[in-house]
Amino acid sequence: MLNVHLVPHTHDDVGWLKTVDQYFYGDRNDIQHAGVQYILDSVVDQLLKNPDRRFIYVETAFFYRWWKQQTDDMQNTVKQLVNEGRLEFVNGGWCMSDEATTHYSAVIDQMTMGLRFLNDTFGHCGRPRVAWHIDPFGHAREHASMFAQMGYDGFFFGRLDYQDRNRRMVAREQEMLWRASESLTPPMADLFTGILPNGYNPPEGFCWDQSCDDPPIRDDPDLEDYNVDDVVTRFLSIAHAQALVYKTNHIIMTMGSDFQYENANLWYKNLDKLIRYVNQKQSNGSEVNVLYSTPSCYLQELHRANLTWPLKGDDFFPYADSAHDFWTGYFTSRPALKRYERISNGYLQTCNQLEVLGGPISRKGPFGAGDSETLKKAMAVAQHHDAVSGTEKQHVANDYARRLANGWAHCQVLVSNTLSSLSGSSAPRVYCEHLNVSVCPLTETSKKFSVNVYNPLAHPVSWPVRLPVNGTAYSISDANGKAVDSQVTLHFSLYPSLSLYLSISLALPLHFSLYPFLSLLSISLYLSISLYPSLFLPLHLPFNFSIQPSISLYPSISPSLSTTPSCSLYPSIFISLSVFLSPYFFSSSLSLCASIVTLRDFLSSLLCVCFSRYNASDGNNSESIQMSGAYIFRPNTSTPFIISKTAKTETLQEVRQWFSPWVSQVVRLYTDSRALELEWTVGPVPIGDDLGKEVISRLDSSINSSGVFYTDSNGREVLQRRKDYRPTWNLRQSEPIAGNYYPINSRAYIKDDKDQLTVVTDRSQGGGSIQDGSLEIMLHRRLLYDDVRGVGEPLNETSDIYPEGLVVRGRLLLSLSPPATAADTHRPLAQEVVLQPLITFTDGELHPSTRLEFSGLQAVLPPAVHLLTVSQWDQDSVLLRLEHQYQASESKEHSQPVTVNLQVSDMLEQQQQAQESKEHCLSLRLVVNTMPLPKRGGDPSVWEVNLKPMEIRTFLLRVRQR
Template sequence: MATPEYTPFVFLLLLFQSSVWGFPVCQTPQESPTCGYKSCHATKPGMLNVHLVPHTHDDVGWLKTVDQYFYGDRNDIQHAGVQYILDSVVDQLLKNPDRRFIYVETAFFYRWWKQQTDDMQNTVKQLVNEGRLEFVNGGWCMSDEATTHYSAVIDQMTMGLRFLNDTFGHCGRPRVAWHIDPFGHAREHASMFAQMGYDGFFFGRLDYQDRNRRMVAREQEMLWRASESLTPPMADLFTGILPNGYNPPEGFCWDQSCDDPPIRDDPDLEDYNVDDVVTRFLHIAHGQALVYKTNHIIMTMGSDFQYENANLWYKNLDKLIRYVNQMQSNGSEVNVLYSTPSCYLQELHRANLTWPLKGDDFFPYADSAHDFWTGYFTSRPALKRYERISNSYLQTCKQLEVLGGPISRKGPFGAGDSETLKKAMAVAQHHDAVSGTEKQHVANDYARKLANGWAHCQVLVSNTLSSLSGSSAPRVYCEHLNISVCPLTETSKKFSVNVYNPLARPVSWPVRLPVNGTAYRISDAKGKAVDSQVVPVSQATAAVRRGRGYAVNELLFQVQAPPLGYSTYSVSLLQNGPPSPQSSPLPRAPKAVQNKFLRVTFDPETGLLSSLSNLETQQTVKLSQNFYWYNASDGNNSESIQMSGAYIFRPNTSTPFIISKTSLYLHVFQYNSICMRPTKRSRDSFHPWVSQVVRLYTDSRALELEWTVGPVPIGDDLGKEVISRLDSSINSSGVFYTDSNGREMLQRRKDYRPTWNLRQSEPIAGNYYPINSRAYIKDDKDQLTVVTDRSQGGGSIQDGSLEIMLHRRLLYDDVRGVGEPLNEMSDIYPEGLVVRGRHLLSLSPPATAADTHRPLAQEVVLQPLITFTDGELHPSTRLEFSGLQAVLPPAVHLLTVSQWDQDTVLLRLEHQYQASESKEHSQPVTVNLQKLFSTLDVLGVSEMNLSANQWKDEMTRLDWKKPLPKRGGDPSVWEVSLKPMEIRTFLLRVRQR
């Protein structure tokens, strides 16, 4: 906020906030609400207070699609209908003011809310204002924590919380994060929740050994210090582990889906059971109190899709509370009450205790000795990639919506919008979506929703690019360039290529286009000729296309795109003709290929990597890479009957099988400014199911490994888990590093957990961790980093080794609920799904490695958007544009640029380096907001919390015996300072220039 010398501006800004924005202080009730902590029932000092929390866990897709779950369709799969749950709960809350209920998934509540009458909406608002209906978590969904990228998580949380804020005001704002079902918990999620203003975080799943230790030590509630870079308590979050996952205590489930007997309280009946129920409940409560720290305990009363007939639950809970509390007259010290997670949290805060500190994360998760939930880190790799590129496309779509103004939404190509893709992406973050743990028809539905969102954004993007360029030529989108399919480039003799860069710095990007010509002329936006090469399409690519394209060649050239802007390249065919015959002799494998940064050597016999050198720093490591597969357990094992499945990774042996040369196809390319040559290709006559293209580009500090896996053969009746393994001379000493949701890096050590003495029972699966964007191994001299193009699982099983799982095809269900094996097929690949992806390898000294791998990972996450127009461009077409006045500092990432309201824009600026990670870039940086955009005048600014549902200076959190630091004002309202790993969020009032 502004310092005193800007008093007139501050006055106008505050007036503007209250009268125009109406956010986040809207929907003020007529009477003073008693929601949140004010609405909690009184507890009794000196007694064991049992907080009963009625709730339902409603997956936003799992065994059924989102639509099927909401409407109660396909009950032959699972009986569940969310609309009936909300109908029934509201009805029962109205019958007894003591009753409470919490709701989580805003995606479902939003649907239900739109269908209600004005009277019902007003009734629900009253329940919310009185704290009888409370929202927890509040995101569009309850996201997965292992396979999600932080930018997508922030987006989906913002969407859900904004709806609650707009609809219910501050009484709709959740105070507790609630992740009762995800399969392990990421430190970055806790950091984000803290920065979103949550007071606490509750979850249900953690490793069985960790839980056992914490129960004995009474450390099931802790303070999670979720960042090594942010100054405490900015990323500190009180965290609690629920006693029964998210289920009720055994014997106390009163849903229509349960078999536990109701409370029969008529003493004239023979089956009167109140005494038995009370005795059992008191026994459970006293037992639970022994493993928690205060005289308050919590019990989750509900489960998956429960409360469709809420009367069953509430009638029995009313009786339970009455009869247990009656025992106080006989000396009982147990007090039972309706409660919520925030009311329970308030009592823990009032206890004023010192809590244990947690600094690492909760991966991997195992529920018993041989049941490690590390398979889903890789499950459904095609969906994981589609979700990742959809996130990139959404960020581009939102940026262009802002830069284009109103014409972007309704322009020459029709009505476009970003909302459809926002909602599809939000749903895709669900812990049974991008995680890959849903049924196949549900995975198809997630992909369909994303595709629909793309279509809406394509109209918006076309409108904006047309407006900015002054060209009304139709834009063509080629969504299968990764397999060299683009009908326009395959047939056109003259076309243009528009490259939009969503990053706040210029990028240089290699473009490969499918063509049938043999020579082309390419010119950039200034008319300067661009070097290019035409190379034959690899055999693996031709095979994987399955008739969806017929290009025999690829046209390669390097493009440069300005920050938050585009550059246009003109392409003209010079020579058409047949490609070189496939039977022509191929050159022998080279000993090495190199550019000015890297040198790569190959084994002349196998064509596989043998070393990698950084020519700038004179580093060389021995390096080999190959593909292997683990034999997936079928449960027929003397140690355990656990099978490998969508959730669980359980190899039958600790030694993977190498994929033989008869199944491997290798193609190595070196690209430079004047030529490209194929340097090695095996001549096996077998149809490969694993292939790889190795590429080294002129200006790249990374080696590209483009792998293609599938169809994975199962004719031997063995499920297979396919990995790529790098073996190096680096002395890693059992340690490797992975990112947490794409942000901070975490150290991992083989057969070790920082918070307890691990008894390792699965030497492979128990050493796998989520890799969201990158992983590395290092010693004192060398750091080898692998950047991935999607979330994958991996580990370092041997010193100097790094393995990453690429694909899984399994023949058995792992008995965790999904009810079908992970055996993906499609109409195009009926014999098994084929998956293609990229790994980027870099070698650097550890002290400077972040300067390479952070921007590299960022370019993979937010890749340029390429569009095409056919024919000659009009001479008046604007061929280049940047939405920024100047390039941002290298440490600053423009995380969010999104239209908020008609004249307001949501902006997030992120410092993308950790403290002490980079000598050059781990320093505070400053950005001037008025000097940011080239097409927008910034007229007003106010800072928000991370999720944009509170003003930053009004955000308060419970103080866990550590005072919140006093934030000083910026030197001016426009100057924004960022410290390492800090994200700052602003609402800007803007005017189009």
């Protein structure tokens, strides 16, 4: 028999055209008719009417809300449906996360939150067995790896490139084994993966929701419009055609779509009839059997088939649904929201750590009741594939940001309570959330204040701290009274037309190494009287380097750069200001280029940093009417336009470049720094010419990259990319720019035998290597047309502060090193950008009894080991995840297995003592091992954690409050 598994389902976006609240309650149906609470009400009612019926549900964020509103009797009824397998949860995360623009740590958190609720509420029968990503716009290998490590049996999705799908249909390779890691030993990251036949919609002609137009099954033979025979014939034809492109005698059909089943009776009444009338044909020789089913039941039948499946080793990016329609614009859409989500992730990890260190006082202390849960839920919602992706309506994006801000406020109370407890000082903590625009009222007005720096990493870091101040001479000392290196620089407006800001702001970079994980360091600043005339600060440079003017002679540029539009227009002679700063030589000039020489290794590479833009397609094109929009990137030419052929450059202790009134850059290189910092500011993007624009930063070098570059997958493993190439099919390239763009979540690089140029980003962005030796990163997008993918409005962001268009600021960190050692730099650097130090302030002098230093670890963890999670699980348990952050063969020194002798009781010394450890899979769905921890003074080797490259190990520690 050909067994057709009908899977009734709904796809409920956790925000898209409406906010999360509006979707749940069914509000603003003038935008979109959708009400999730009514879907769940109706489905439960209909499941009770026929024991054969099945339904699957995905988004725990919505189900959690609905569940809290139910009576005890209804909750017991639903538990019975779950226990009988009639209501099945699939995926089970708080949301269905995006796969291109999310960081793996945030994905793990949101999946853990959703799965924890299901496990606590329904036990074993509520644990999803199948990962279900039917709507995300392309699929990341790291997501498959995480799902495998979370204990899922399989993974189903709906979207993949149209060329890839066509090839797979012919070859009957729509189901495969995805080997999702080059480092983890199989089958640790192996995951059975299936491509659904109709995306996530029902077959054409078989949609019976109130939003559908298909006719119902009319089965009264006395009526003139009786249509059973026609329905059965069409269904059998569709089923046989689908069976031709799959391998087994089992096929799956998704019977549902966006926000369907609000009136579940419509669906189930017709599905009951469909099953009955199709199966009646078996008495006449039909070999088609139709049944209500779920993805896990379908997967079980595929397993029983005992076939050999094709192997998949790369990912499913970029995604195109036709020749000129590449969904690569959302890699960058809403760059400000993407940055806010990223720093919120870092702040949440810090909040979690301080909650563990502070114990009960962190949640109820001198500054009021604080909690981490509000930010956890806001971050979980932000991982949705129409949230951080930037593909929602503007009012929904505002709602996501509001939720994050509310979460920050709750965590700030918690953080203040813990820092007060650890330091012994009840002085109010001040949070300056606008340091990226050099605004902090306390540091600009106080003559005496302290900077409190908390490092959430398990390793020492050297991190520059920049503060706006109102003066030129400061006495700065650390916790031991030792002077801290610093410098004061004038902070001009980045917009020449505005001259200076309303008041002159001075930036104060503090350079010091932070103590390892869970550490607090206080630094006192005392304002001295300045003897320098206003606006005429001397170049006070505490570092050992010289400044000298020089004349540089460049040839006509090397052949590898000669075809690059943004770097082919050099004057043959120009004046530059060269700054020698060991171990780098840095030259900035009007040509927009910099030459970086690593003196230590005697390697050099010409590097050109240039700003360009693509004009967006408006759909008026002979090849295609597709426009650039929130999802889709489609420039109207393959050649970017140079924003400026020359740049106004000023140098104090940093290089400032103005490329136009709306594009500027500050270039910084700190002493002992591993990377060159490019702080870019873009906006408001002008649209007076009625053209949307997509702004890029182009990094052109003399590296011979041979059409190959590398990008990370969700911040973890790196994948090789090749221009105009796909590893699993022969690509017919129709969009030479958009078709070569990939998601860059934290870093990308190009390399040859001698040099590797790595770019570390501060948020998820799109990019590619269009020319050999070149990397381009898309920074900002402002578009005038909708791309007709559902959002219904152009990506044209404005705000009350920037009514003429959004201004976005960010950083790129550039590292040049030999390929053999490059990972030793960019791996930890990427983690430092995600988990930046937390900076708080206290006004006035510190009390003499204040504790100025604290560390929650007795020793630094090995360089290969990252402390991924430290979080309070419940009153008696702490969640701990340890990660090997290097890939196999990536680093000669660090890509080796590591053993950590971790005495957890010492880590929790402040408030708690661990008594027992239970090791779980990544999402805590399954217990792997249980063991008591060694008593204090016992043999530390009793409890050892062994980590192989890219391995994450997850523990729940039972603790006793002191």
